Amino acid sequence: MAELRGERRVSRIFAEYHVGDAVVRLRQRDNTLLYEVEEPALTEKVRKLLNQAMDEYVKRGVEPEKLAEKYSRRLEPSEALAFRYYLLRELKGFSKLHVFMCDDQIEDFTITMPGPVRLIHRLAPHYEWIESNIVVESDEELDRLVKLVVERSGGSITPANPVVEILTPSFDRVAGVLRGEVSLHSSITVRKFPRRPYSLARLVRLGTLNSEVAAILWLAVELKCNVIIAGLTGSGKTTLLNSLLLQLPRNYKIVTIEEHPEINLKDHPGWFPLYARLPTSPAARQTAIPLTQLLKAALRHRPTVIAVGEARAEEVQDMITAASVGHGTATTLHTDNLDHMLKRLTSHPMNLKPDQVALIDYAVFVVRMPDGRRRVKEIYENMSGSWELIYDYEGGKFKLPEKIGQKLATTHRGLEPYELAALEIRKRAEQLRAQARKEEVVATV
Ligand SMILES: Nc1ncnc2c1ncn2[C@@H]1O[C@H](COP(=O)(O)OP(=O)(O)OP(=O)(O)O)[C@@H](O)[C@H]1O
Numbered sequence: 266m267a268e269l270r271g272e273r274r275v276s277r278i279f280a281e282y283h284v285g286d287a288v289v290r291l292r293q294r295d296n297t298l299l300y301e302v303e304e305p306a307l308t309e310k311v312r313k314l315l316n317q318a319m320d321e322y323v324k325r326g327v328e329p330e331k332l333a334e335k336y337s338r339r340l341e342p343s344e345a346l347a348f349r350y351y352l353l354r355e356l357k358g359f360s361k362l363h364v365f366m367c368d369d370q371i372e373d374f375t376i377t378m379p380g381p382v383r384l385i386h387r388l389a390p391h392y393e394w395i396e397s398n399i400v401v402e403s404d405e406e407l408d409r410l411v412k413l414v415v416e417r418s419g420g421s422i423t424p425a426n427p428v429v430e431i432l433t434p435s436f437d438r439v440a441g442v443l444r445g446e447v448s449l450h451s452s453i454t455v456r457k458f459p460r461r462p463y464s465l466a467r468l469v470r471l472g473t474l475n476s477e478v479a480a481i482l483w484l485a486v487e488l489k490c491n492v493i494i495a496g497l498t499g500s501g502k503t504t505l506l507n508s509l510l511l512q513l514p515r516n517y518k519i520v521t522i523e524e525h526p527e528i529n530l531k532d533h534p535g536w537f538p539l540y541a542r543l544p545t546s547p548a549a550r551q552t553a554i555p556l557t558q559l560l561k562a563a564l565r566h567r568p569t570v571i572a573v574g575e576a577r578a579e580e581v582q583d584m585i586t587a588a589s590v591g592h593g594t595a596t597t598l599h600t601d602n603l604d605h606m607l608k609r610l611t612s613h614p615m616n617l618k619p620d621q622v623a624l625i626d627y628a629v630f631v632v633r634m635p636d637g638r639r640r641v642k643e644i645y646e647n648m649s650g651s652w653e654l655i656y657d658y659e660g661g662k663f664k665l666p667e668k669i670g671q672k673l674a675t676t677h678r679g680l681e682p683y684e685l686a687a688l689e690i691r692k693r694a695e696q697l698r699a700q701a702r703k704e705e706v707v708a709t710v
């Protein structure tokens with residue numbers, strides 16, 4: 266029970282865990298959730314020594330680890346722990362934002378003006394942006410934190426270059442803005458990618474798609490069909506694409522082409538990742554390496570499947586060229602229904618012609634549900650330009666994919682294509698269900 270402004274309100278700790286030496290609690294109170302950080306207690310004595318040590322660091326450049334060791338000798342064990350924690354947090358970590366940068370349970374965190382840091386938590390994504398008890402006090406403090414996070418992640422943000430998007434060495438995406446030129450307040454948003462990619466079986470276990478639908482998509486990518494995974498921001502497109510690529514046979518060569526490294530196939534021996542070089546300033550435009558150039562290069566490496574992290578512009582043309590010469594392709598597209606998808610593909614800057622669109626085999630639509638779960642909502646099969654809905658979650662529709670049957674029939678004899686598809690889908694779905702049973706899933710709030 267907690268007292269709040271004289272009222273009695275029920276507060277329940279829904280989750281509690283360590284992030285380094287800090288403790289994090291998700292406290293549920295009425296209909297809201299608070300992300301509560303408890304860092305080691307800071308006594309006056311420790312504070313004074315910290316100031317001294319930081320001074321020594323600035324003036325004499327002594328290594329933080331060495332300083333921690335030296336000063337700790339003068340302290341009680343609990344004080345020494347706090348000393349070390351704050352010293353490293355300030356000199357090597359991310360200051361007030363350190364816990365947020367280190368907590369893998371966070372999906373995104375943000376600060377857009379002085380006030381509490383807000384975040385989306387993996388255990389409770391349907392609460393959307395929840396508040397934390399870490400508060401940024403002023404615009405000056407926010408400026409300092411934005412610069413610190415960007416610089417310690419290997420980038421730079423200045424009034425001349427006030428909008429920055431970079432990746433931290435642990436592959437989190439940092440988007441920072443420095444106030445003055447383009448906005449009233451400095452701001453930062455960090456997207457944290459799961460450290461271990463989701464397997465297809467895990468997505469089945471999470472209810473994102475059932476095992477038969479998973480088997481269809483798995484087969485489609487393995488049989489070198491051309492697949493588009495579509496949905497809105499954060500709907501789980503890249504996650505689904507990643508899980509499908511991870512299912513591919515070990516003798517496949519998978520070239521992934523991205524602007525930002527999100528796809529992670531470290532467990533696949535045939536993975537060959539390529540990353541575009543984006544212009545960091547107007548002057549650097551000439552040294553940029555766009556996705557189109559990488560796609561052309563990828564073709565010379567004899568890939569089995571080419572995946573483009575997110576198709577946005579003319580690279581779609583190169584992808585279709587790859588599809589036309591027999592490579593499998595897969596990509597994600599930011600759009601939420603078939604009509605919009607076709608309009609985007611056929612208008613500027615993608616500009617696909619009808620005969621090029623005809624080369625796309627499957628369009629998969631994913632959505633983020635109000636409760637935060639992700640779901641495969643619809644799958645369309647493209648039969649020479651006519652798009653047939655073969656799976657519809659809401660309408661309960663499920664039809665065997667014809668193209669998969671036809672592709673299987675080229676290597677198997679004696680059975681009709683639809684029988685082959687049914688058999689293969691059943692076999693793989695069973696396999697996925699067995700794997701999914703072993704997946705550990707943390708219940709959400
Ligand atoms: N099927 C899923 N079940 C639960 N959580 C998921 C699922 N898919 C994705 N997520 C969570 O959502 C986050 C965003 O997912 P992802 O990056 O795949 O979305 P996206 O649609 O590609 O977004 P964007 O449009 O920004 O590229 C992931 O970091 C992960 O935490």
Ligand SMILES: [Mg+2]
Pocket residue numbers: 502503504575597
């Ligand atoms: Mg994505």
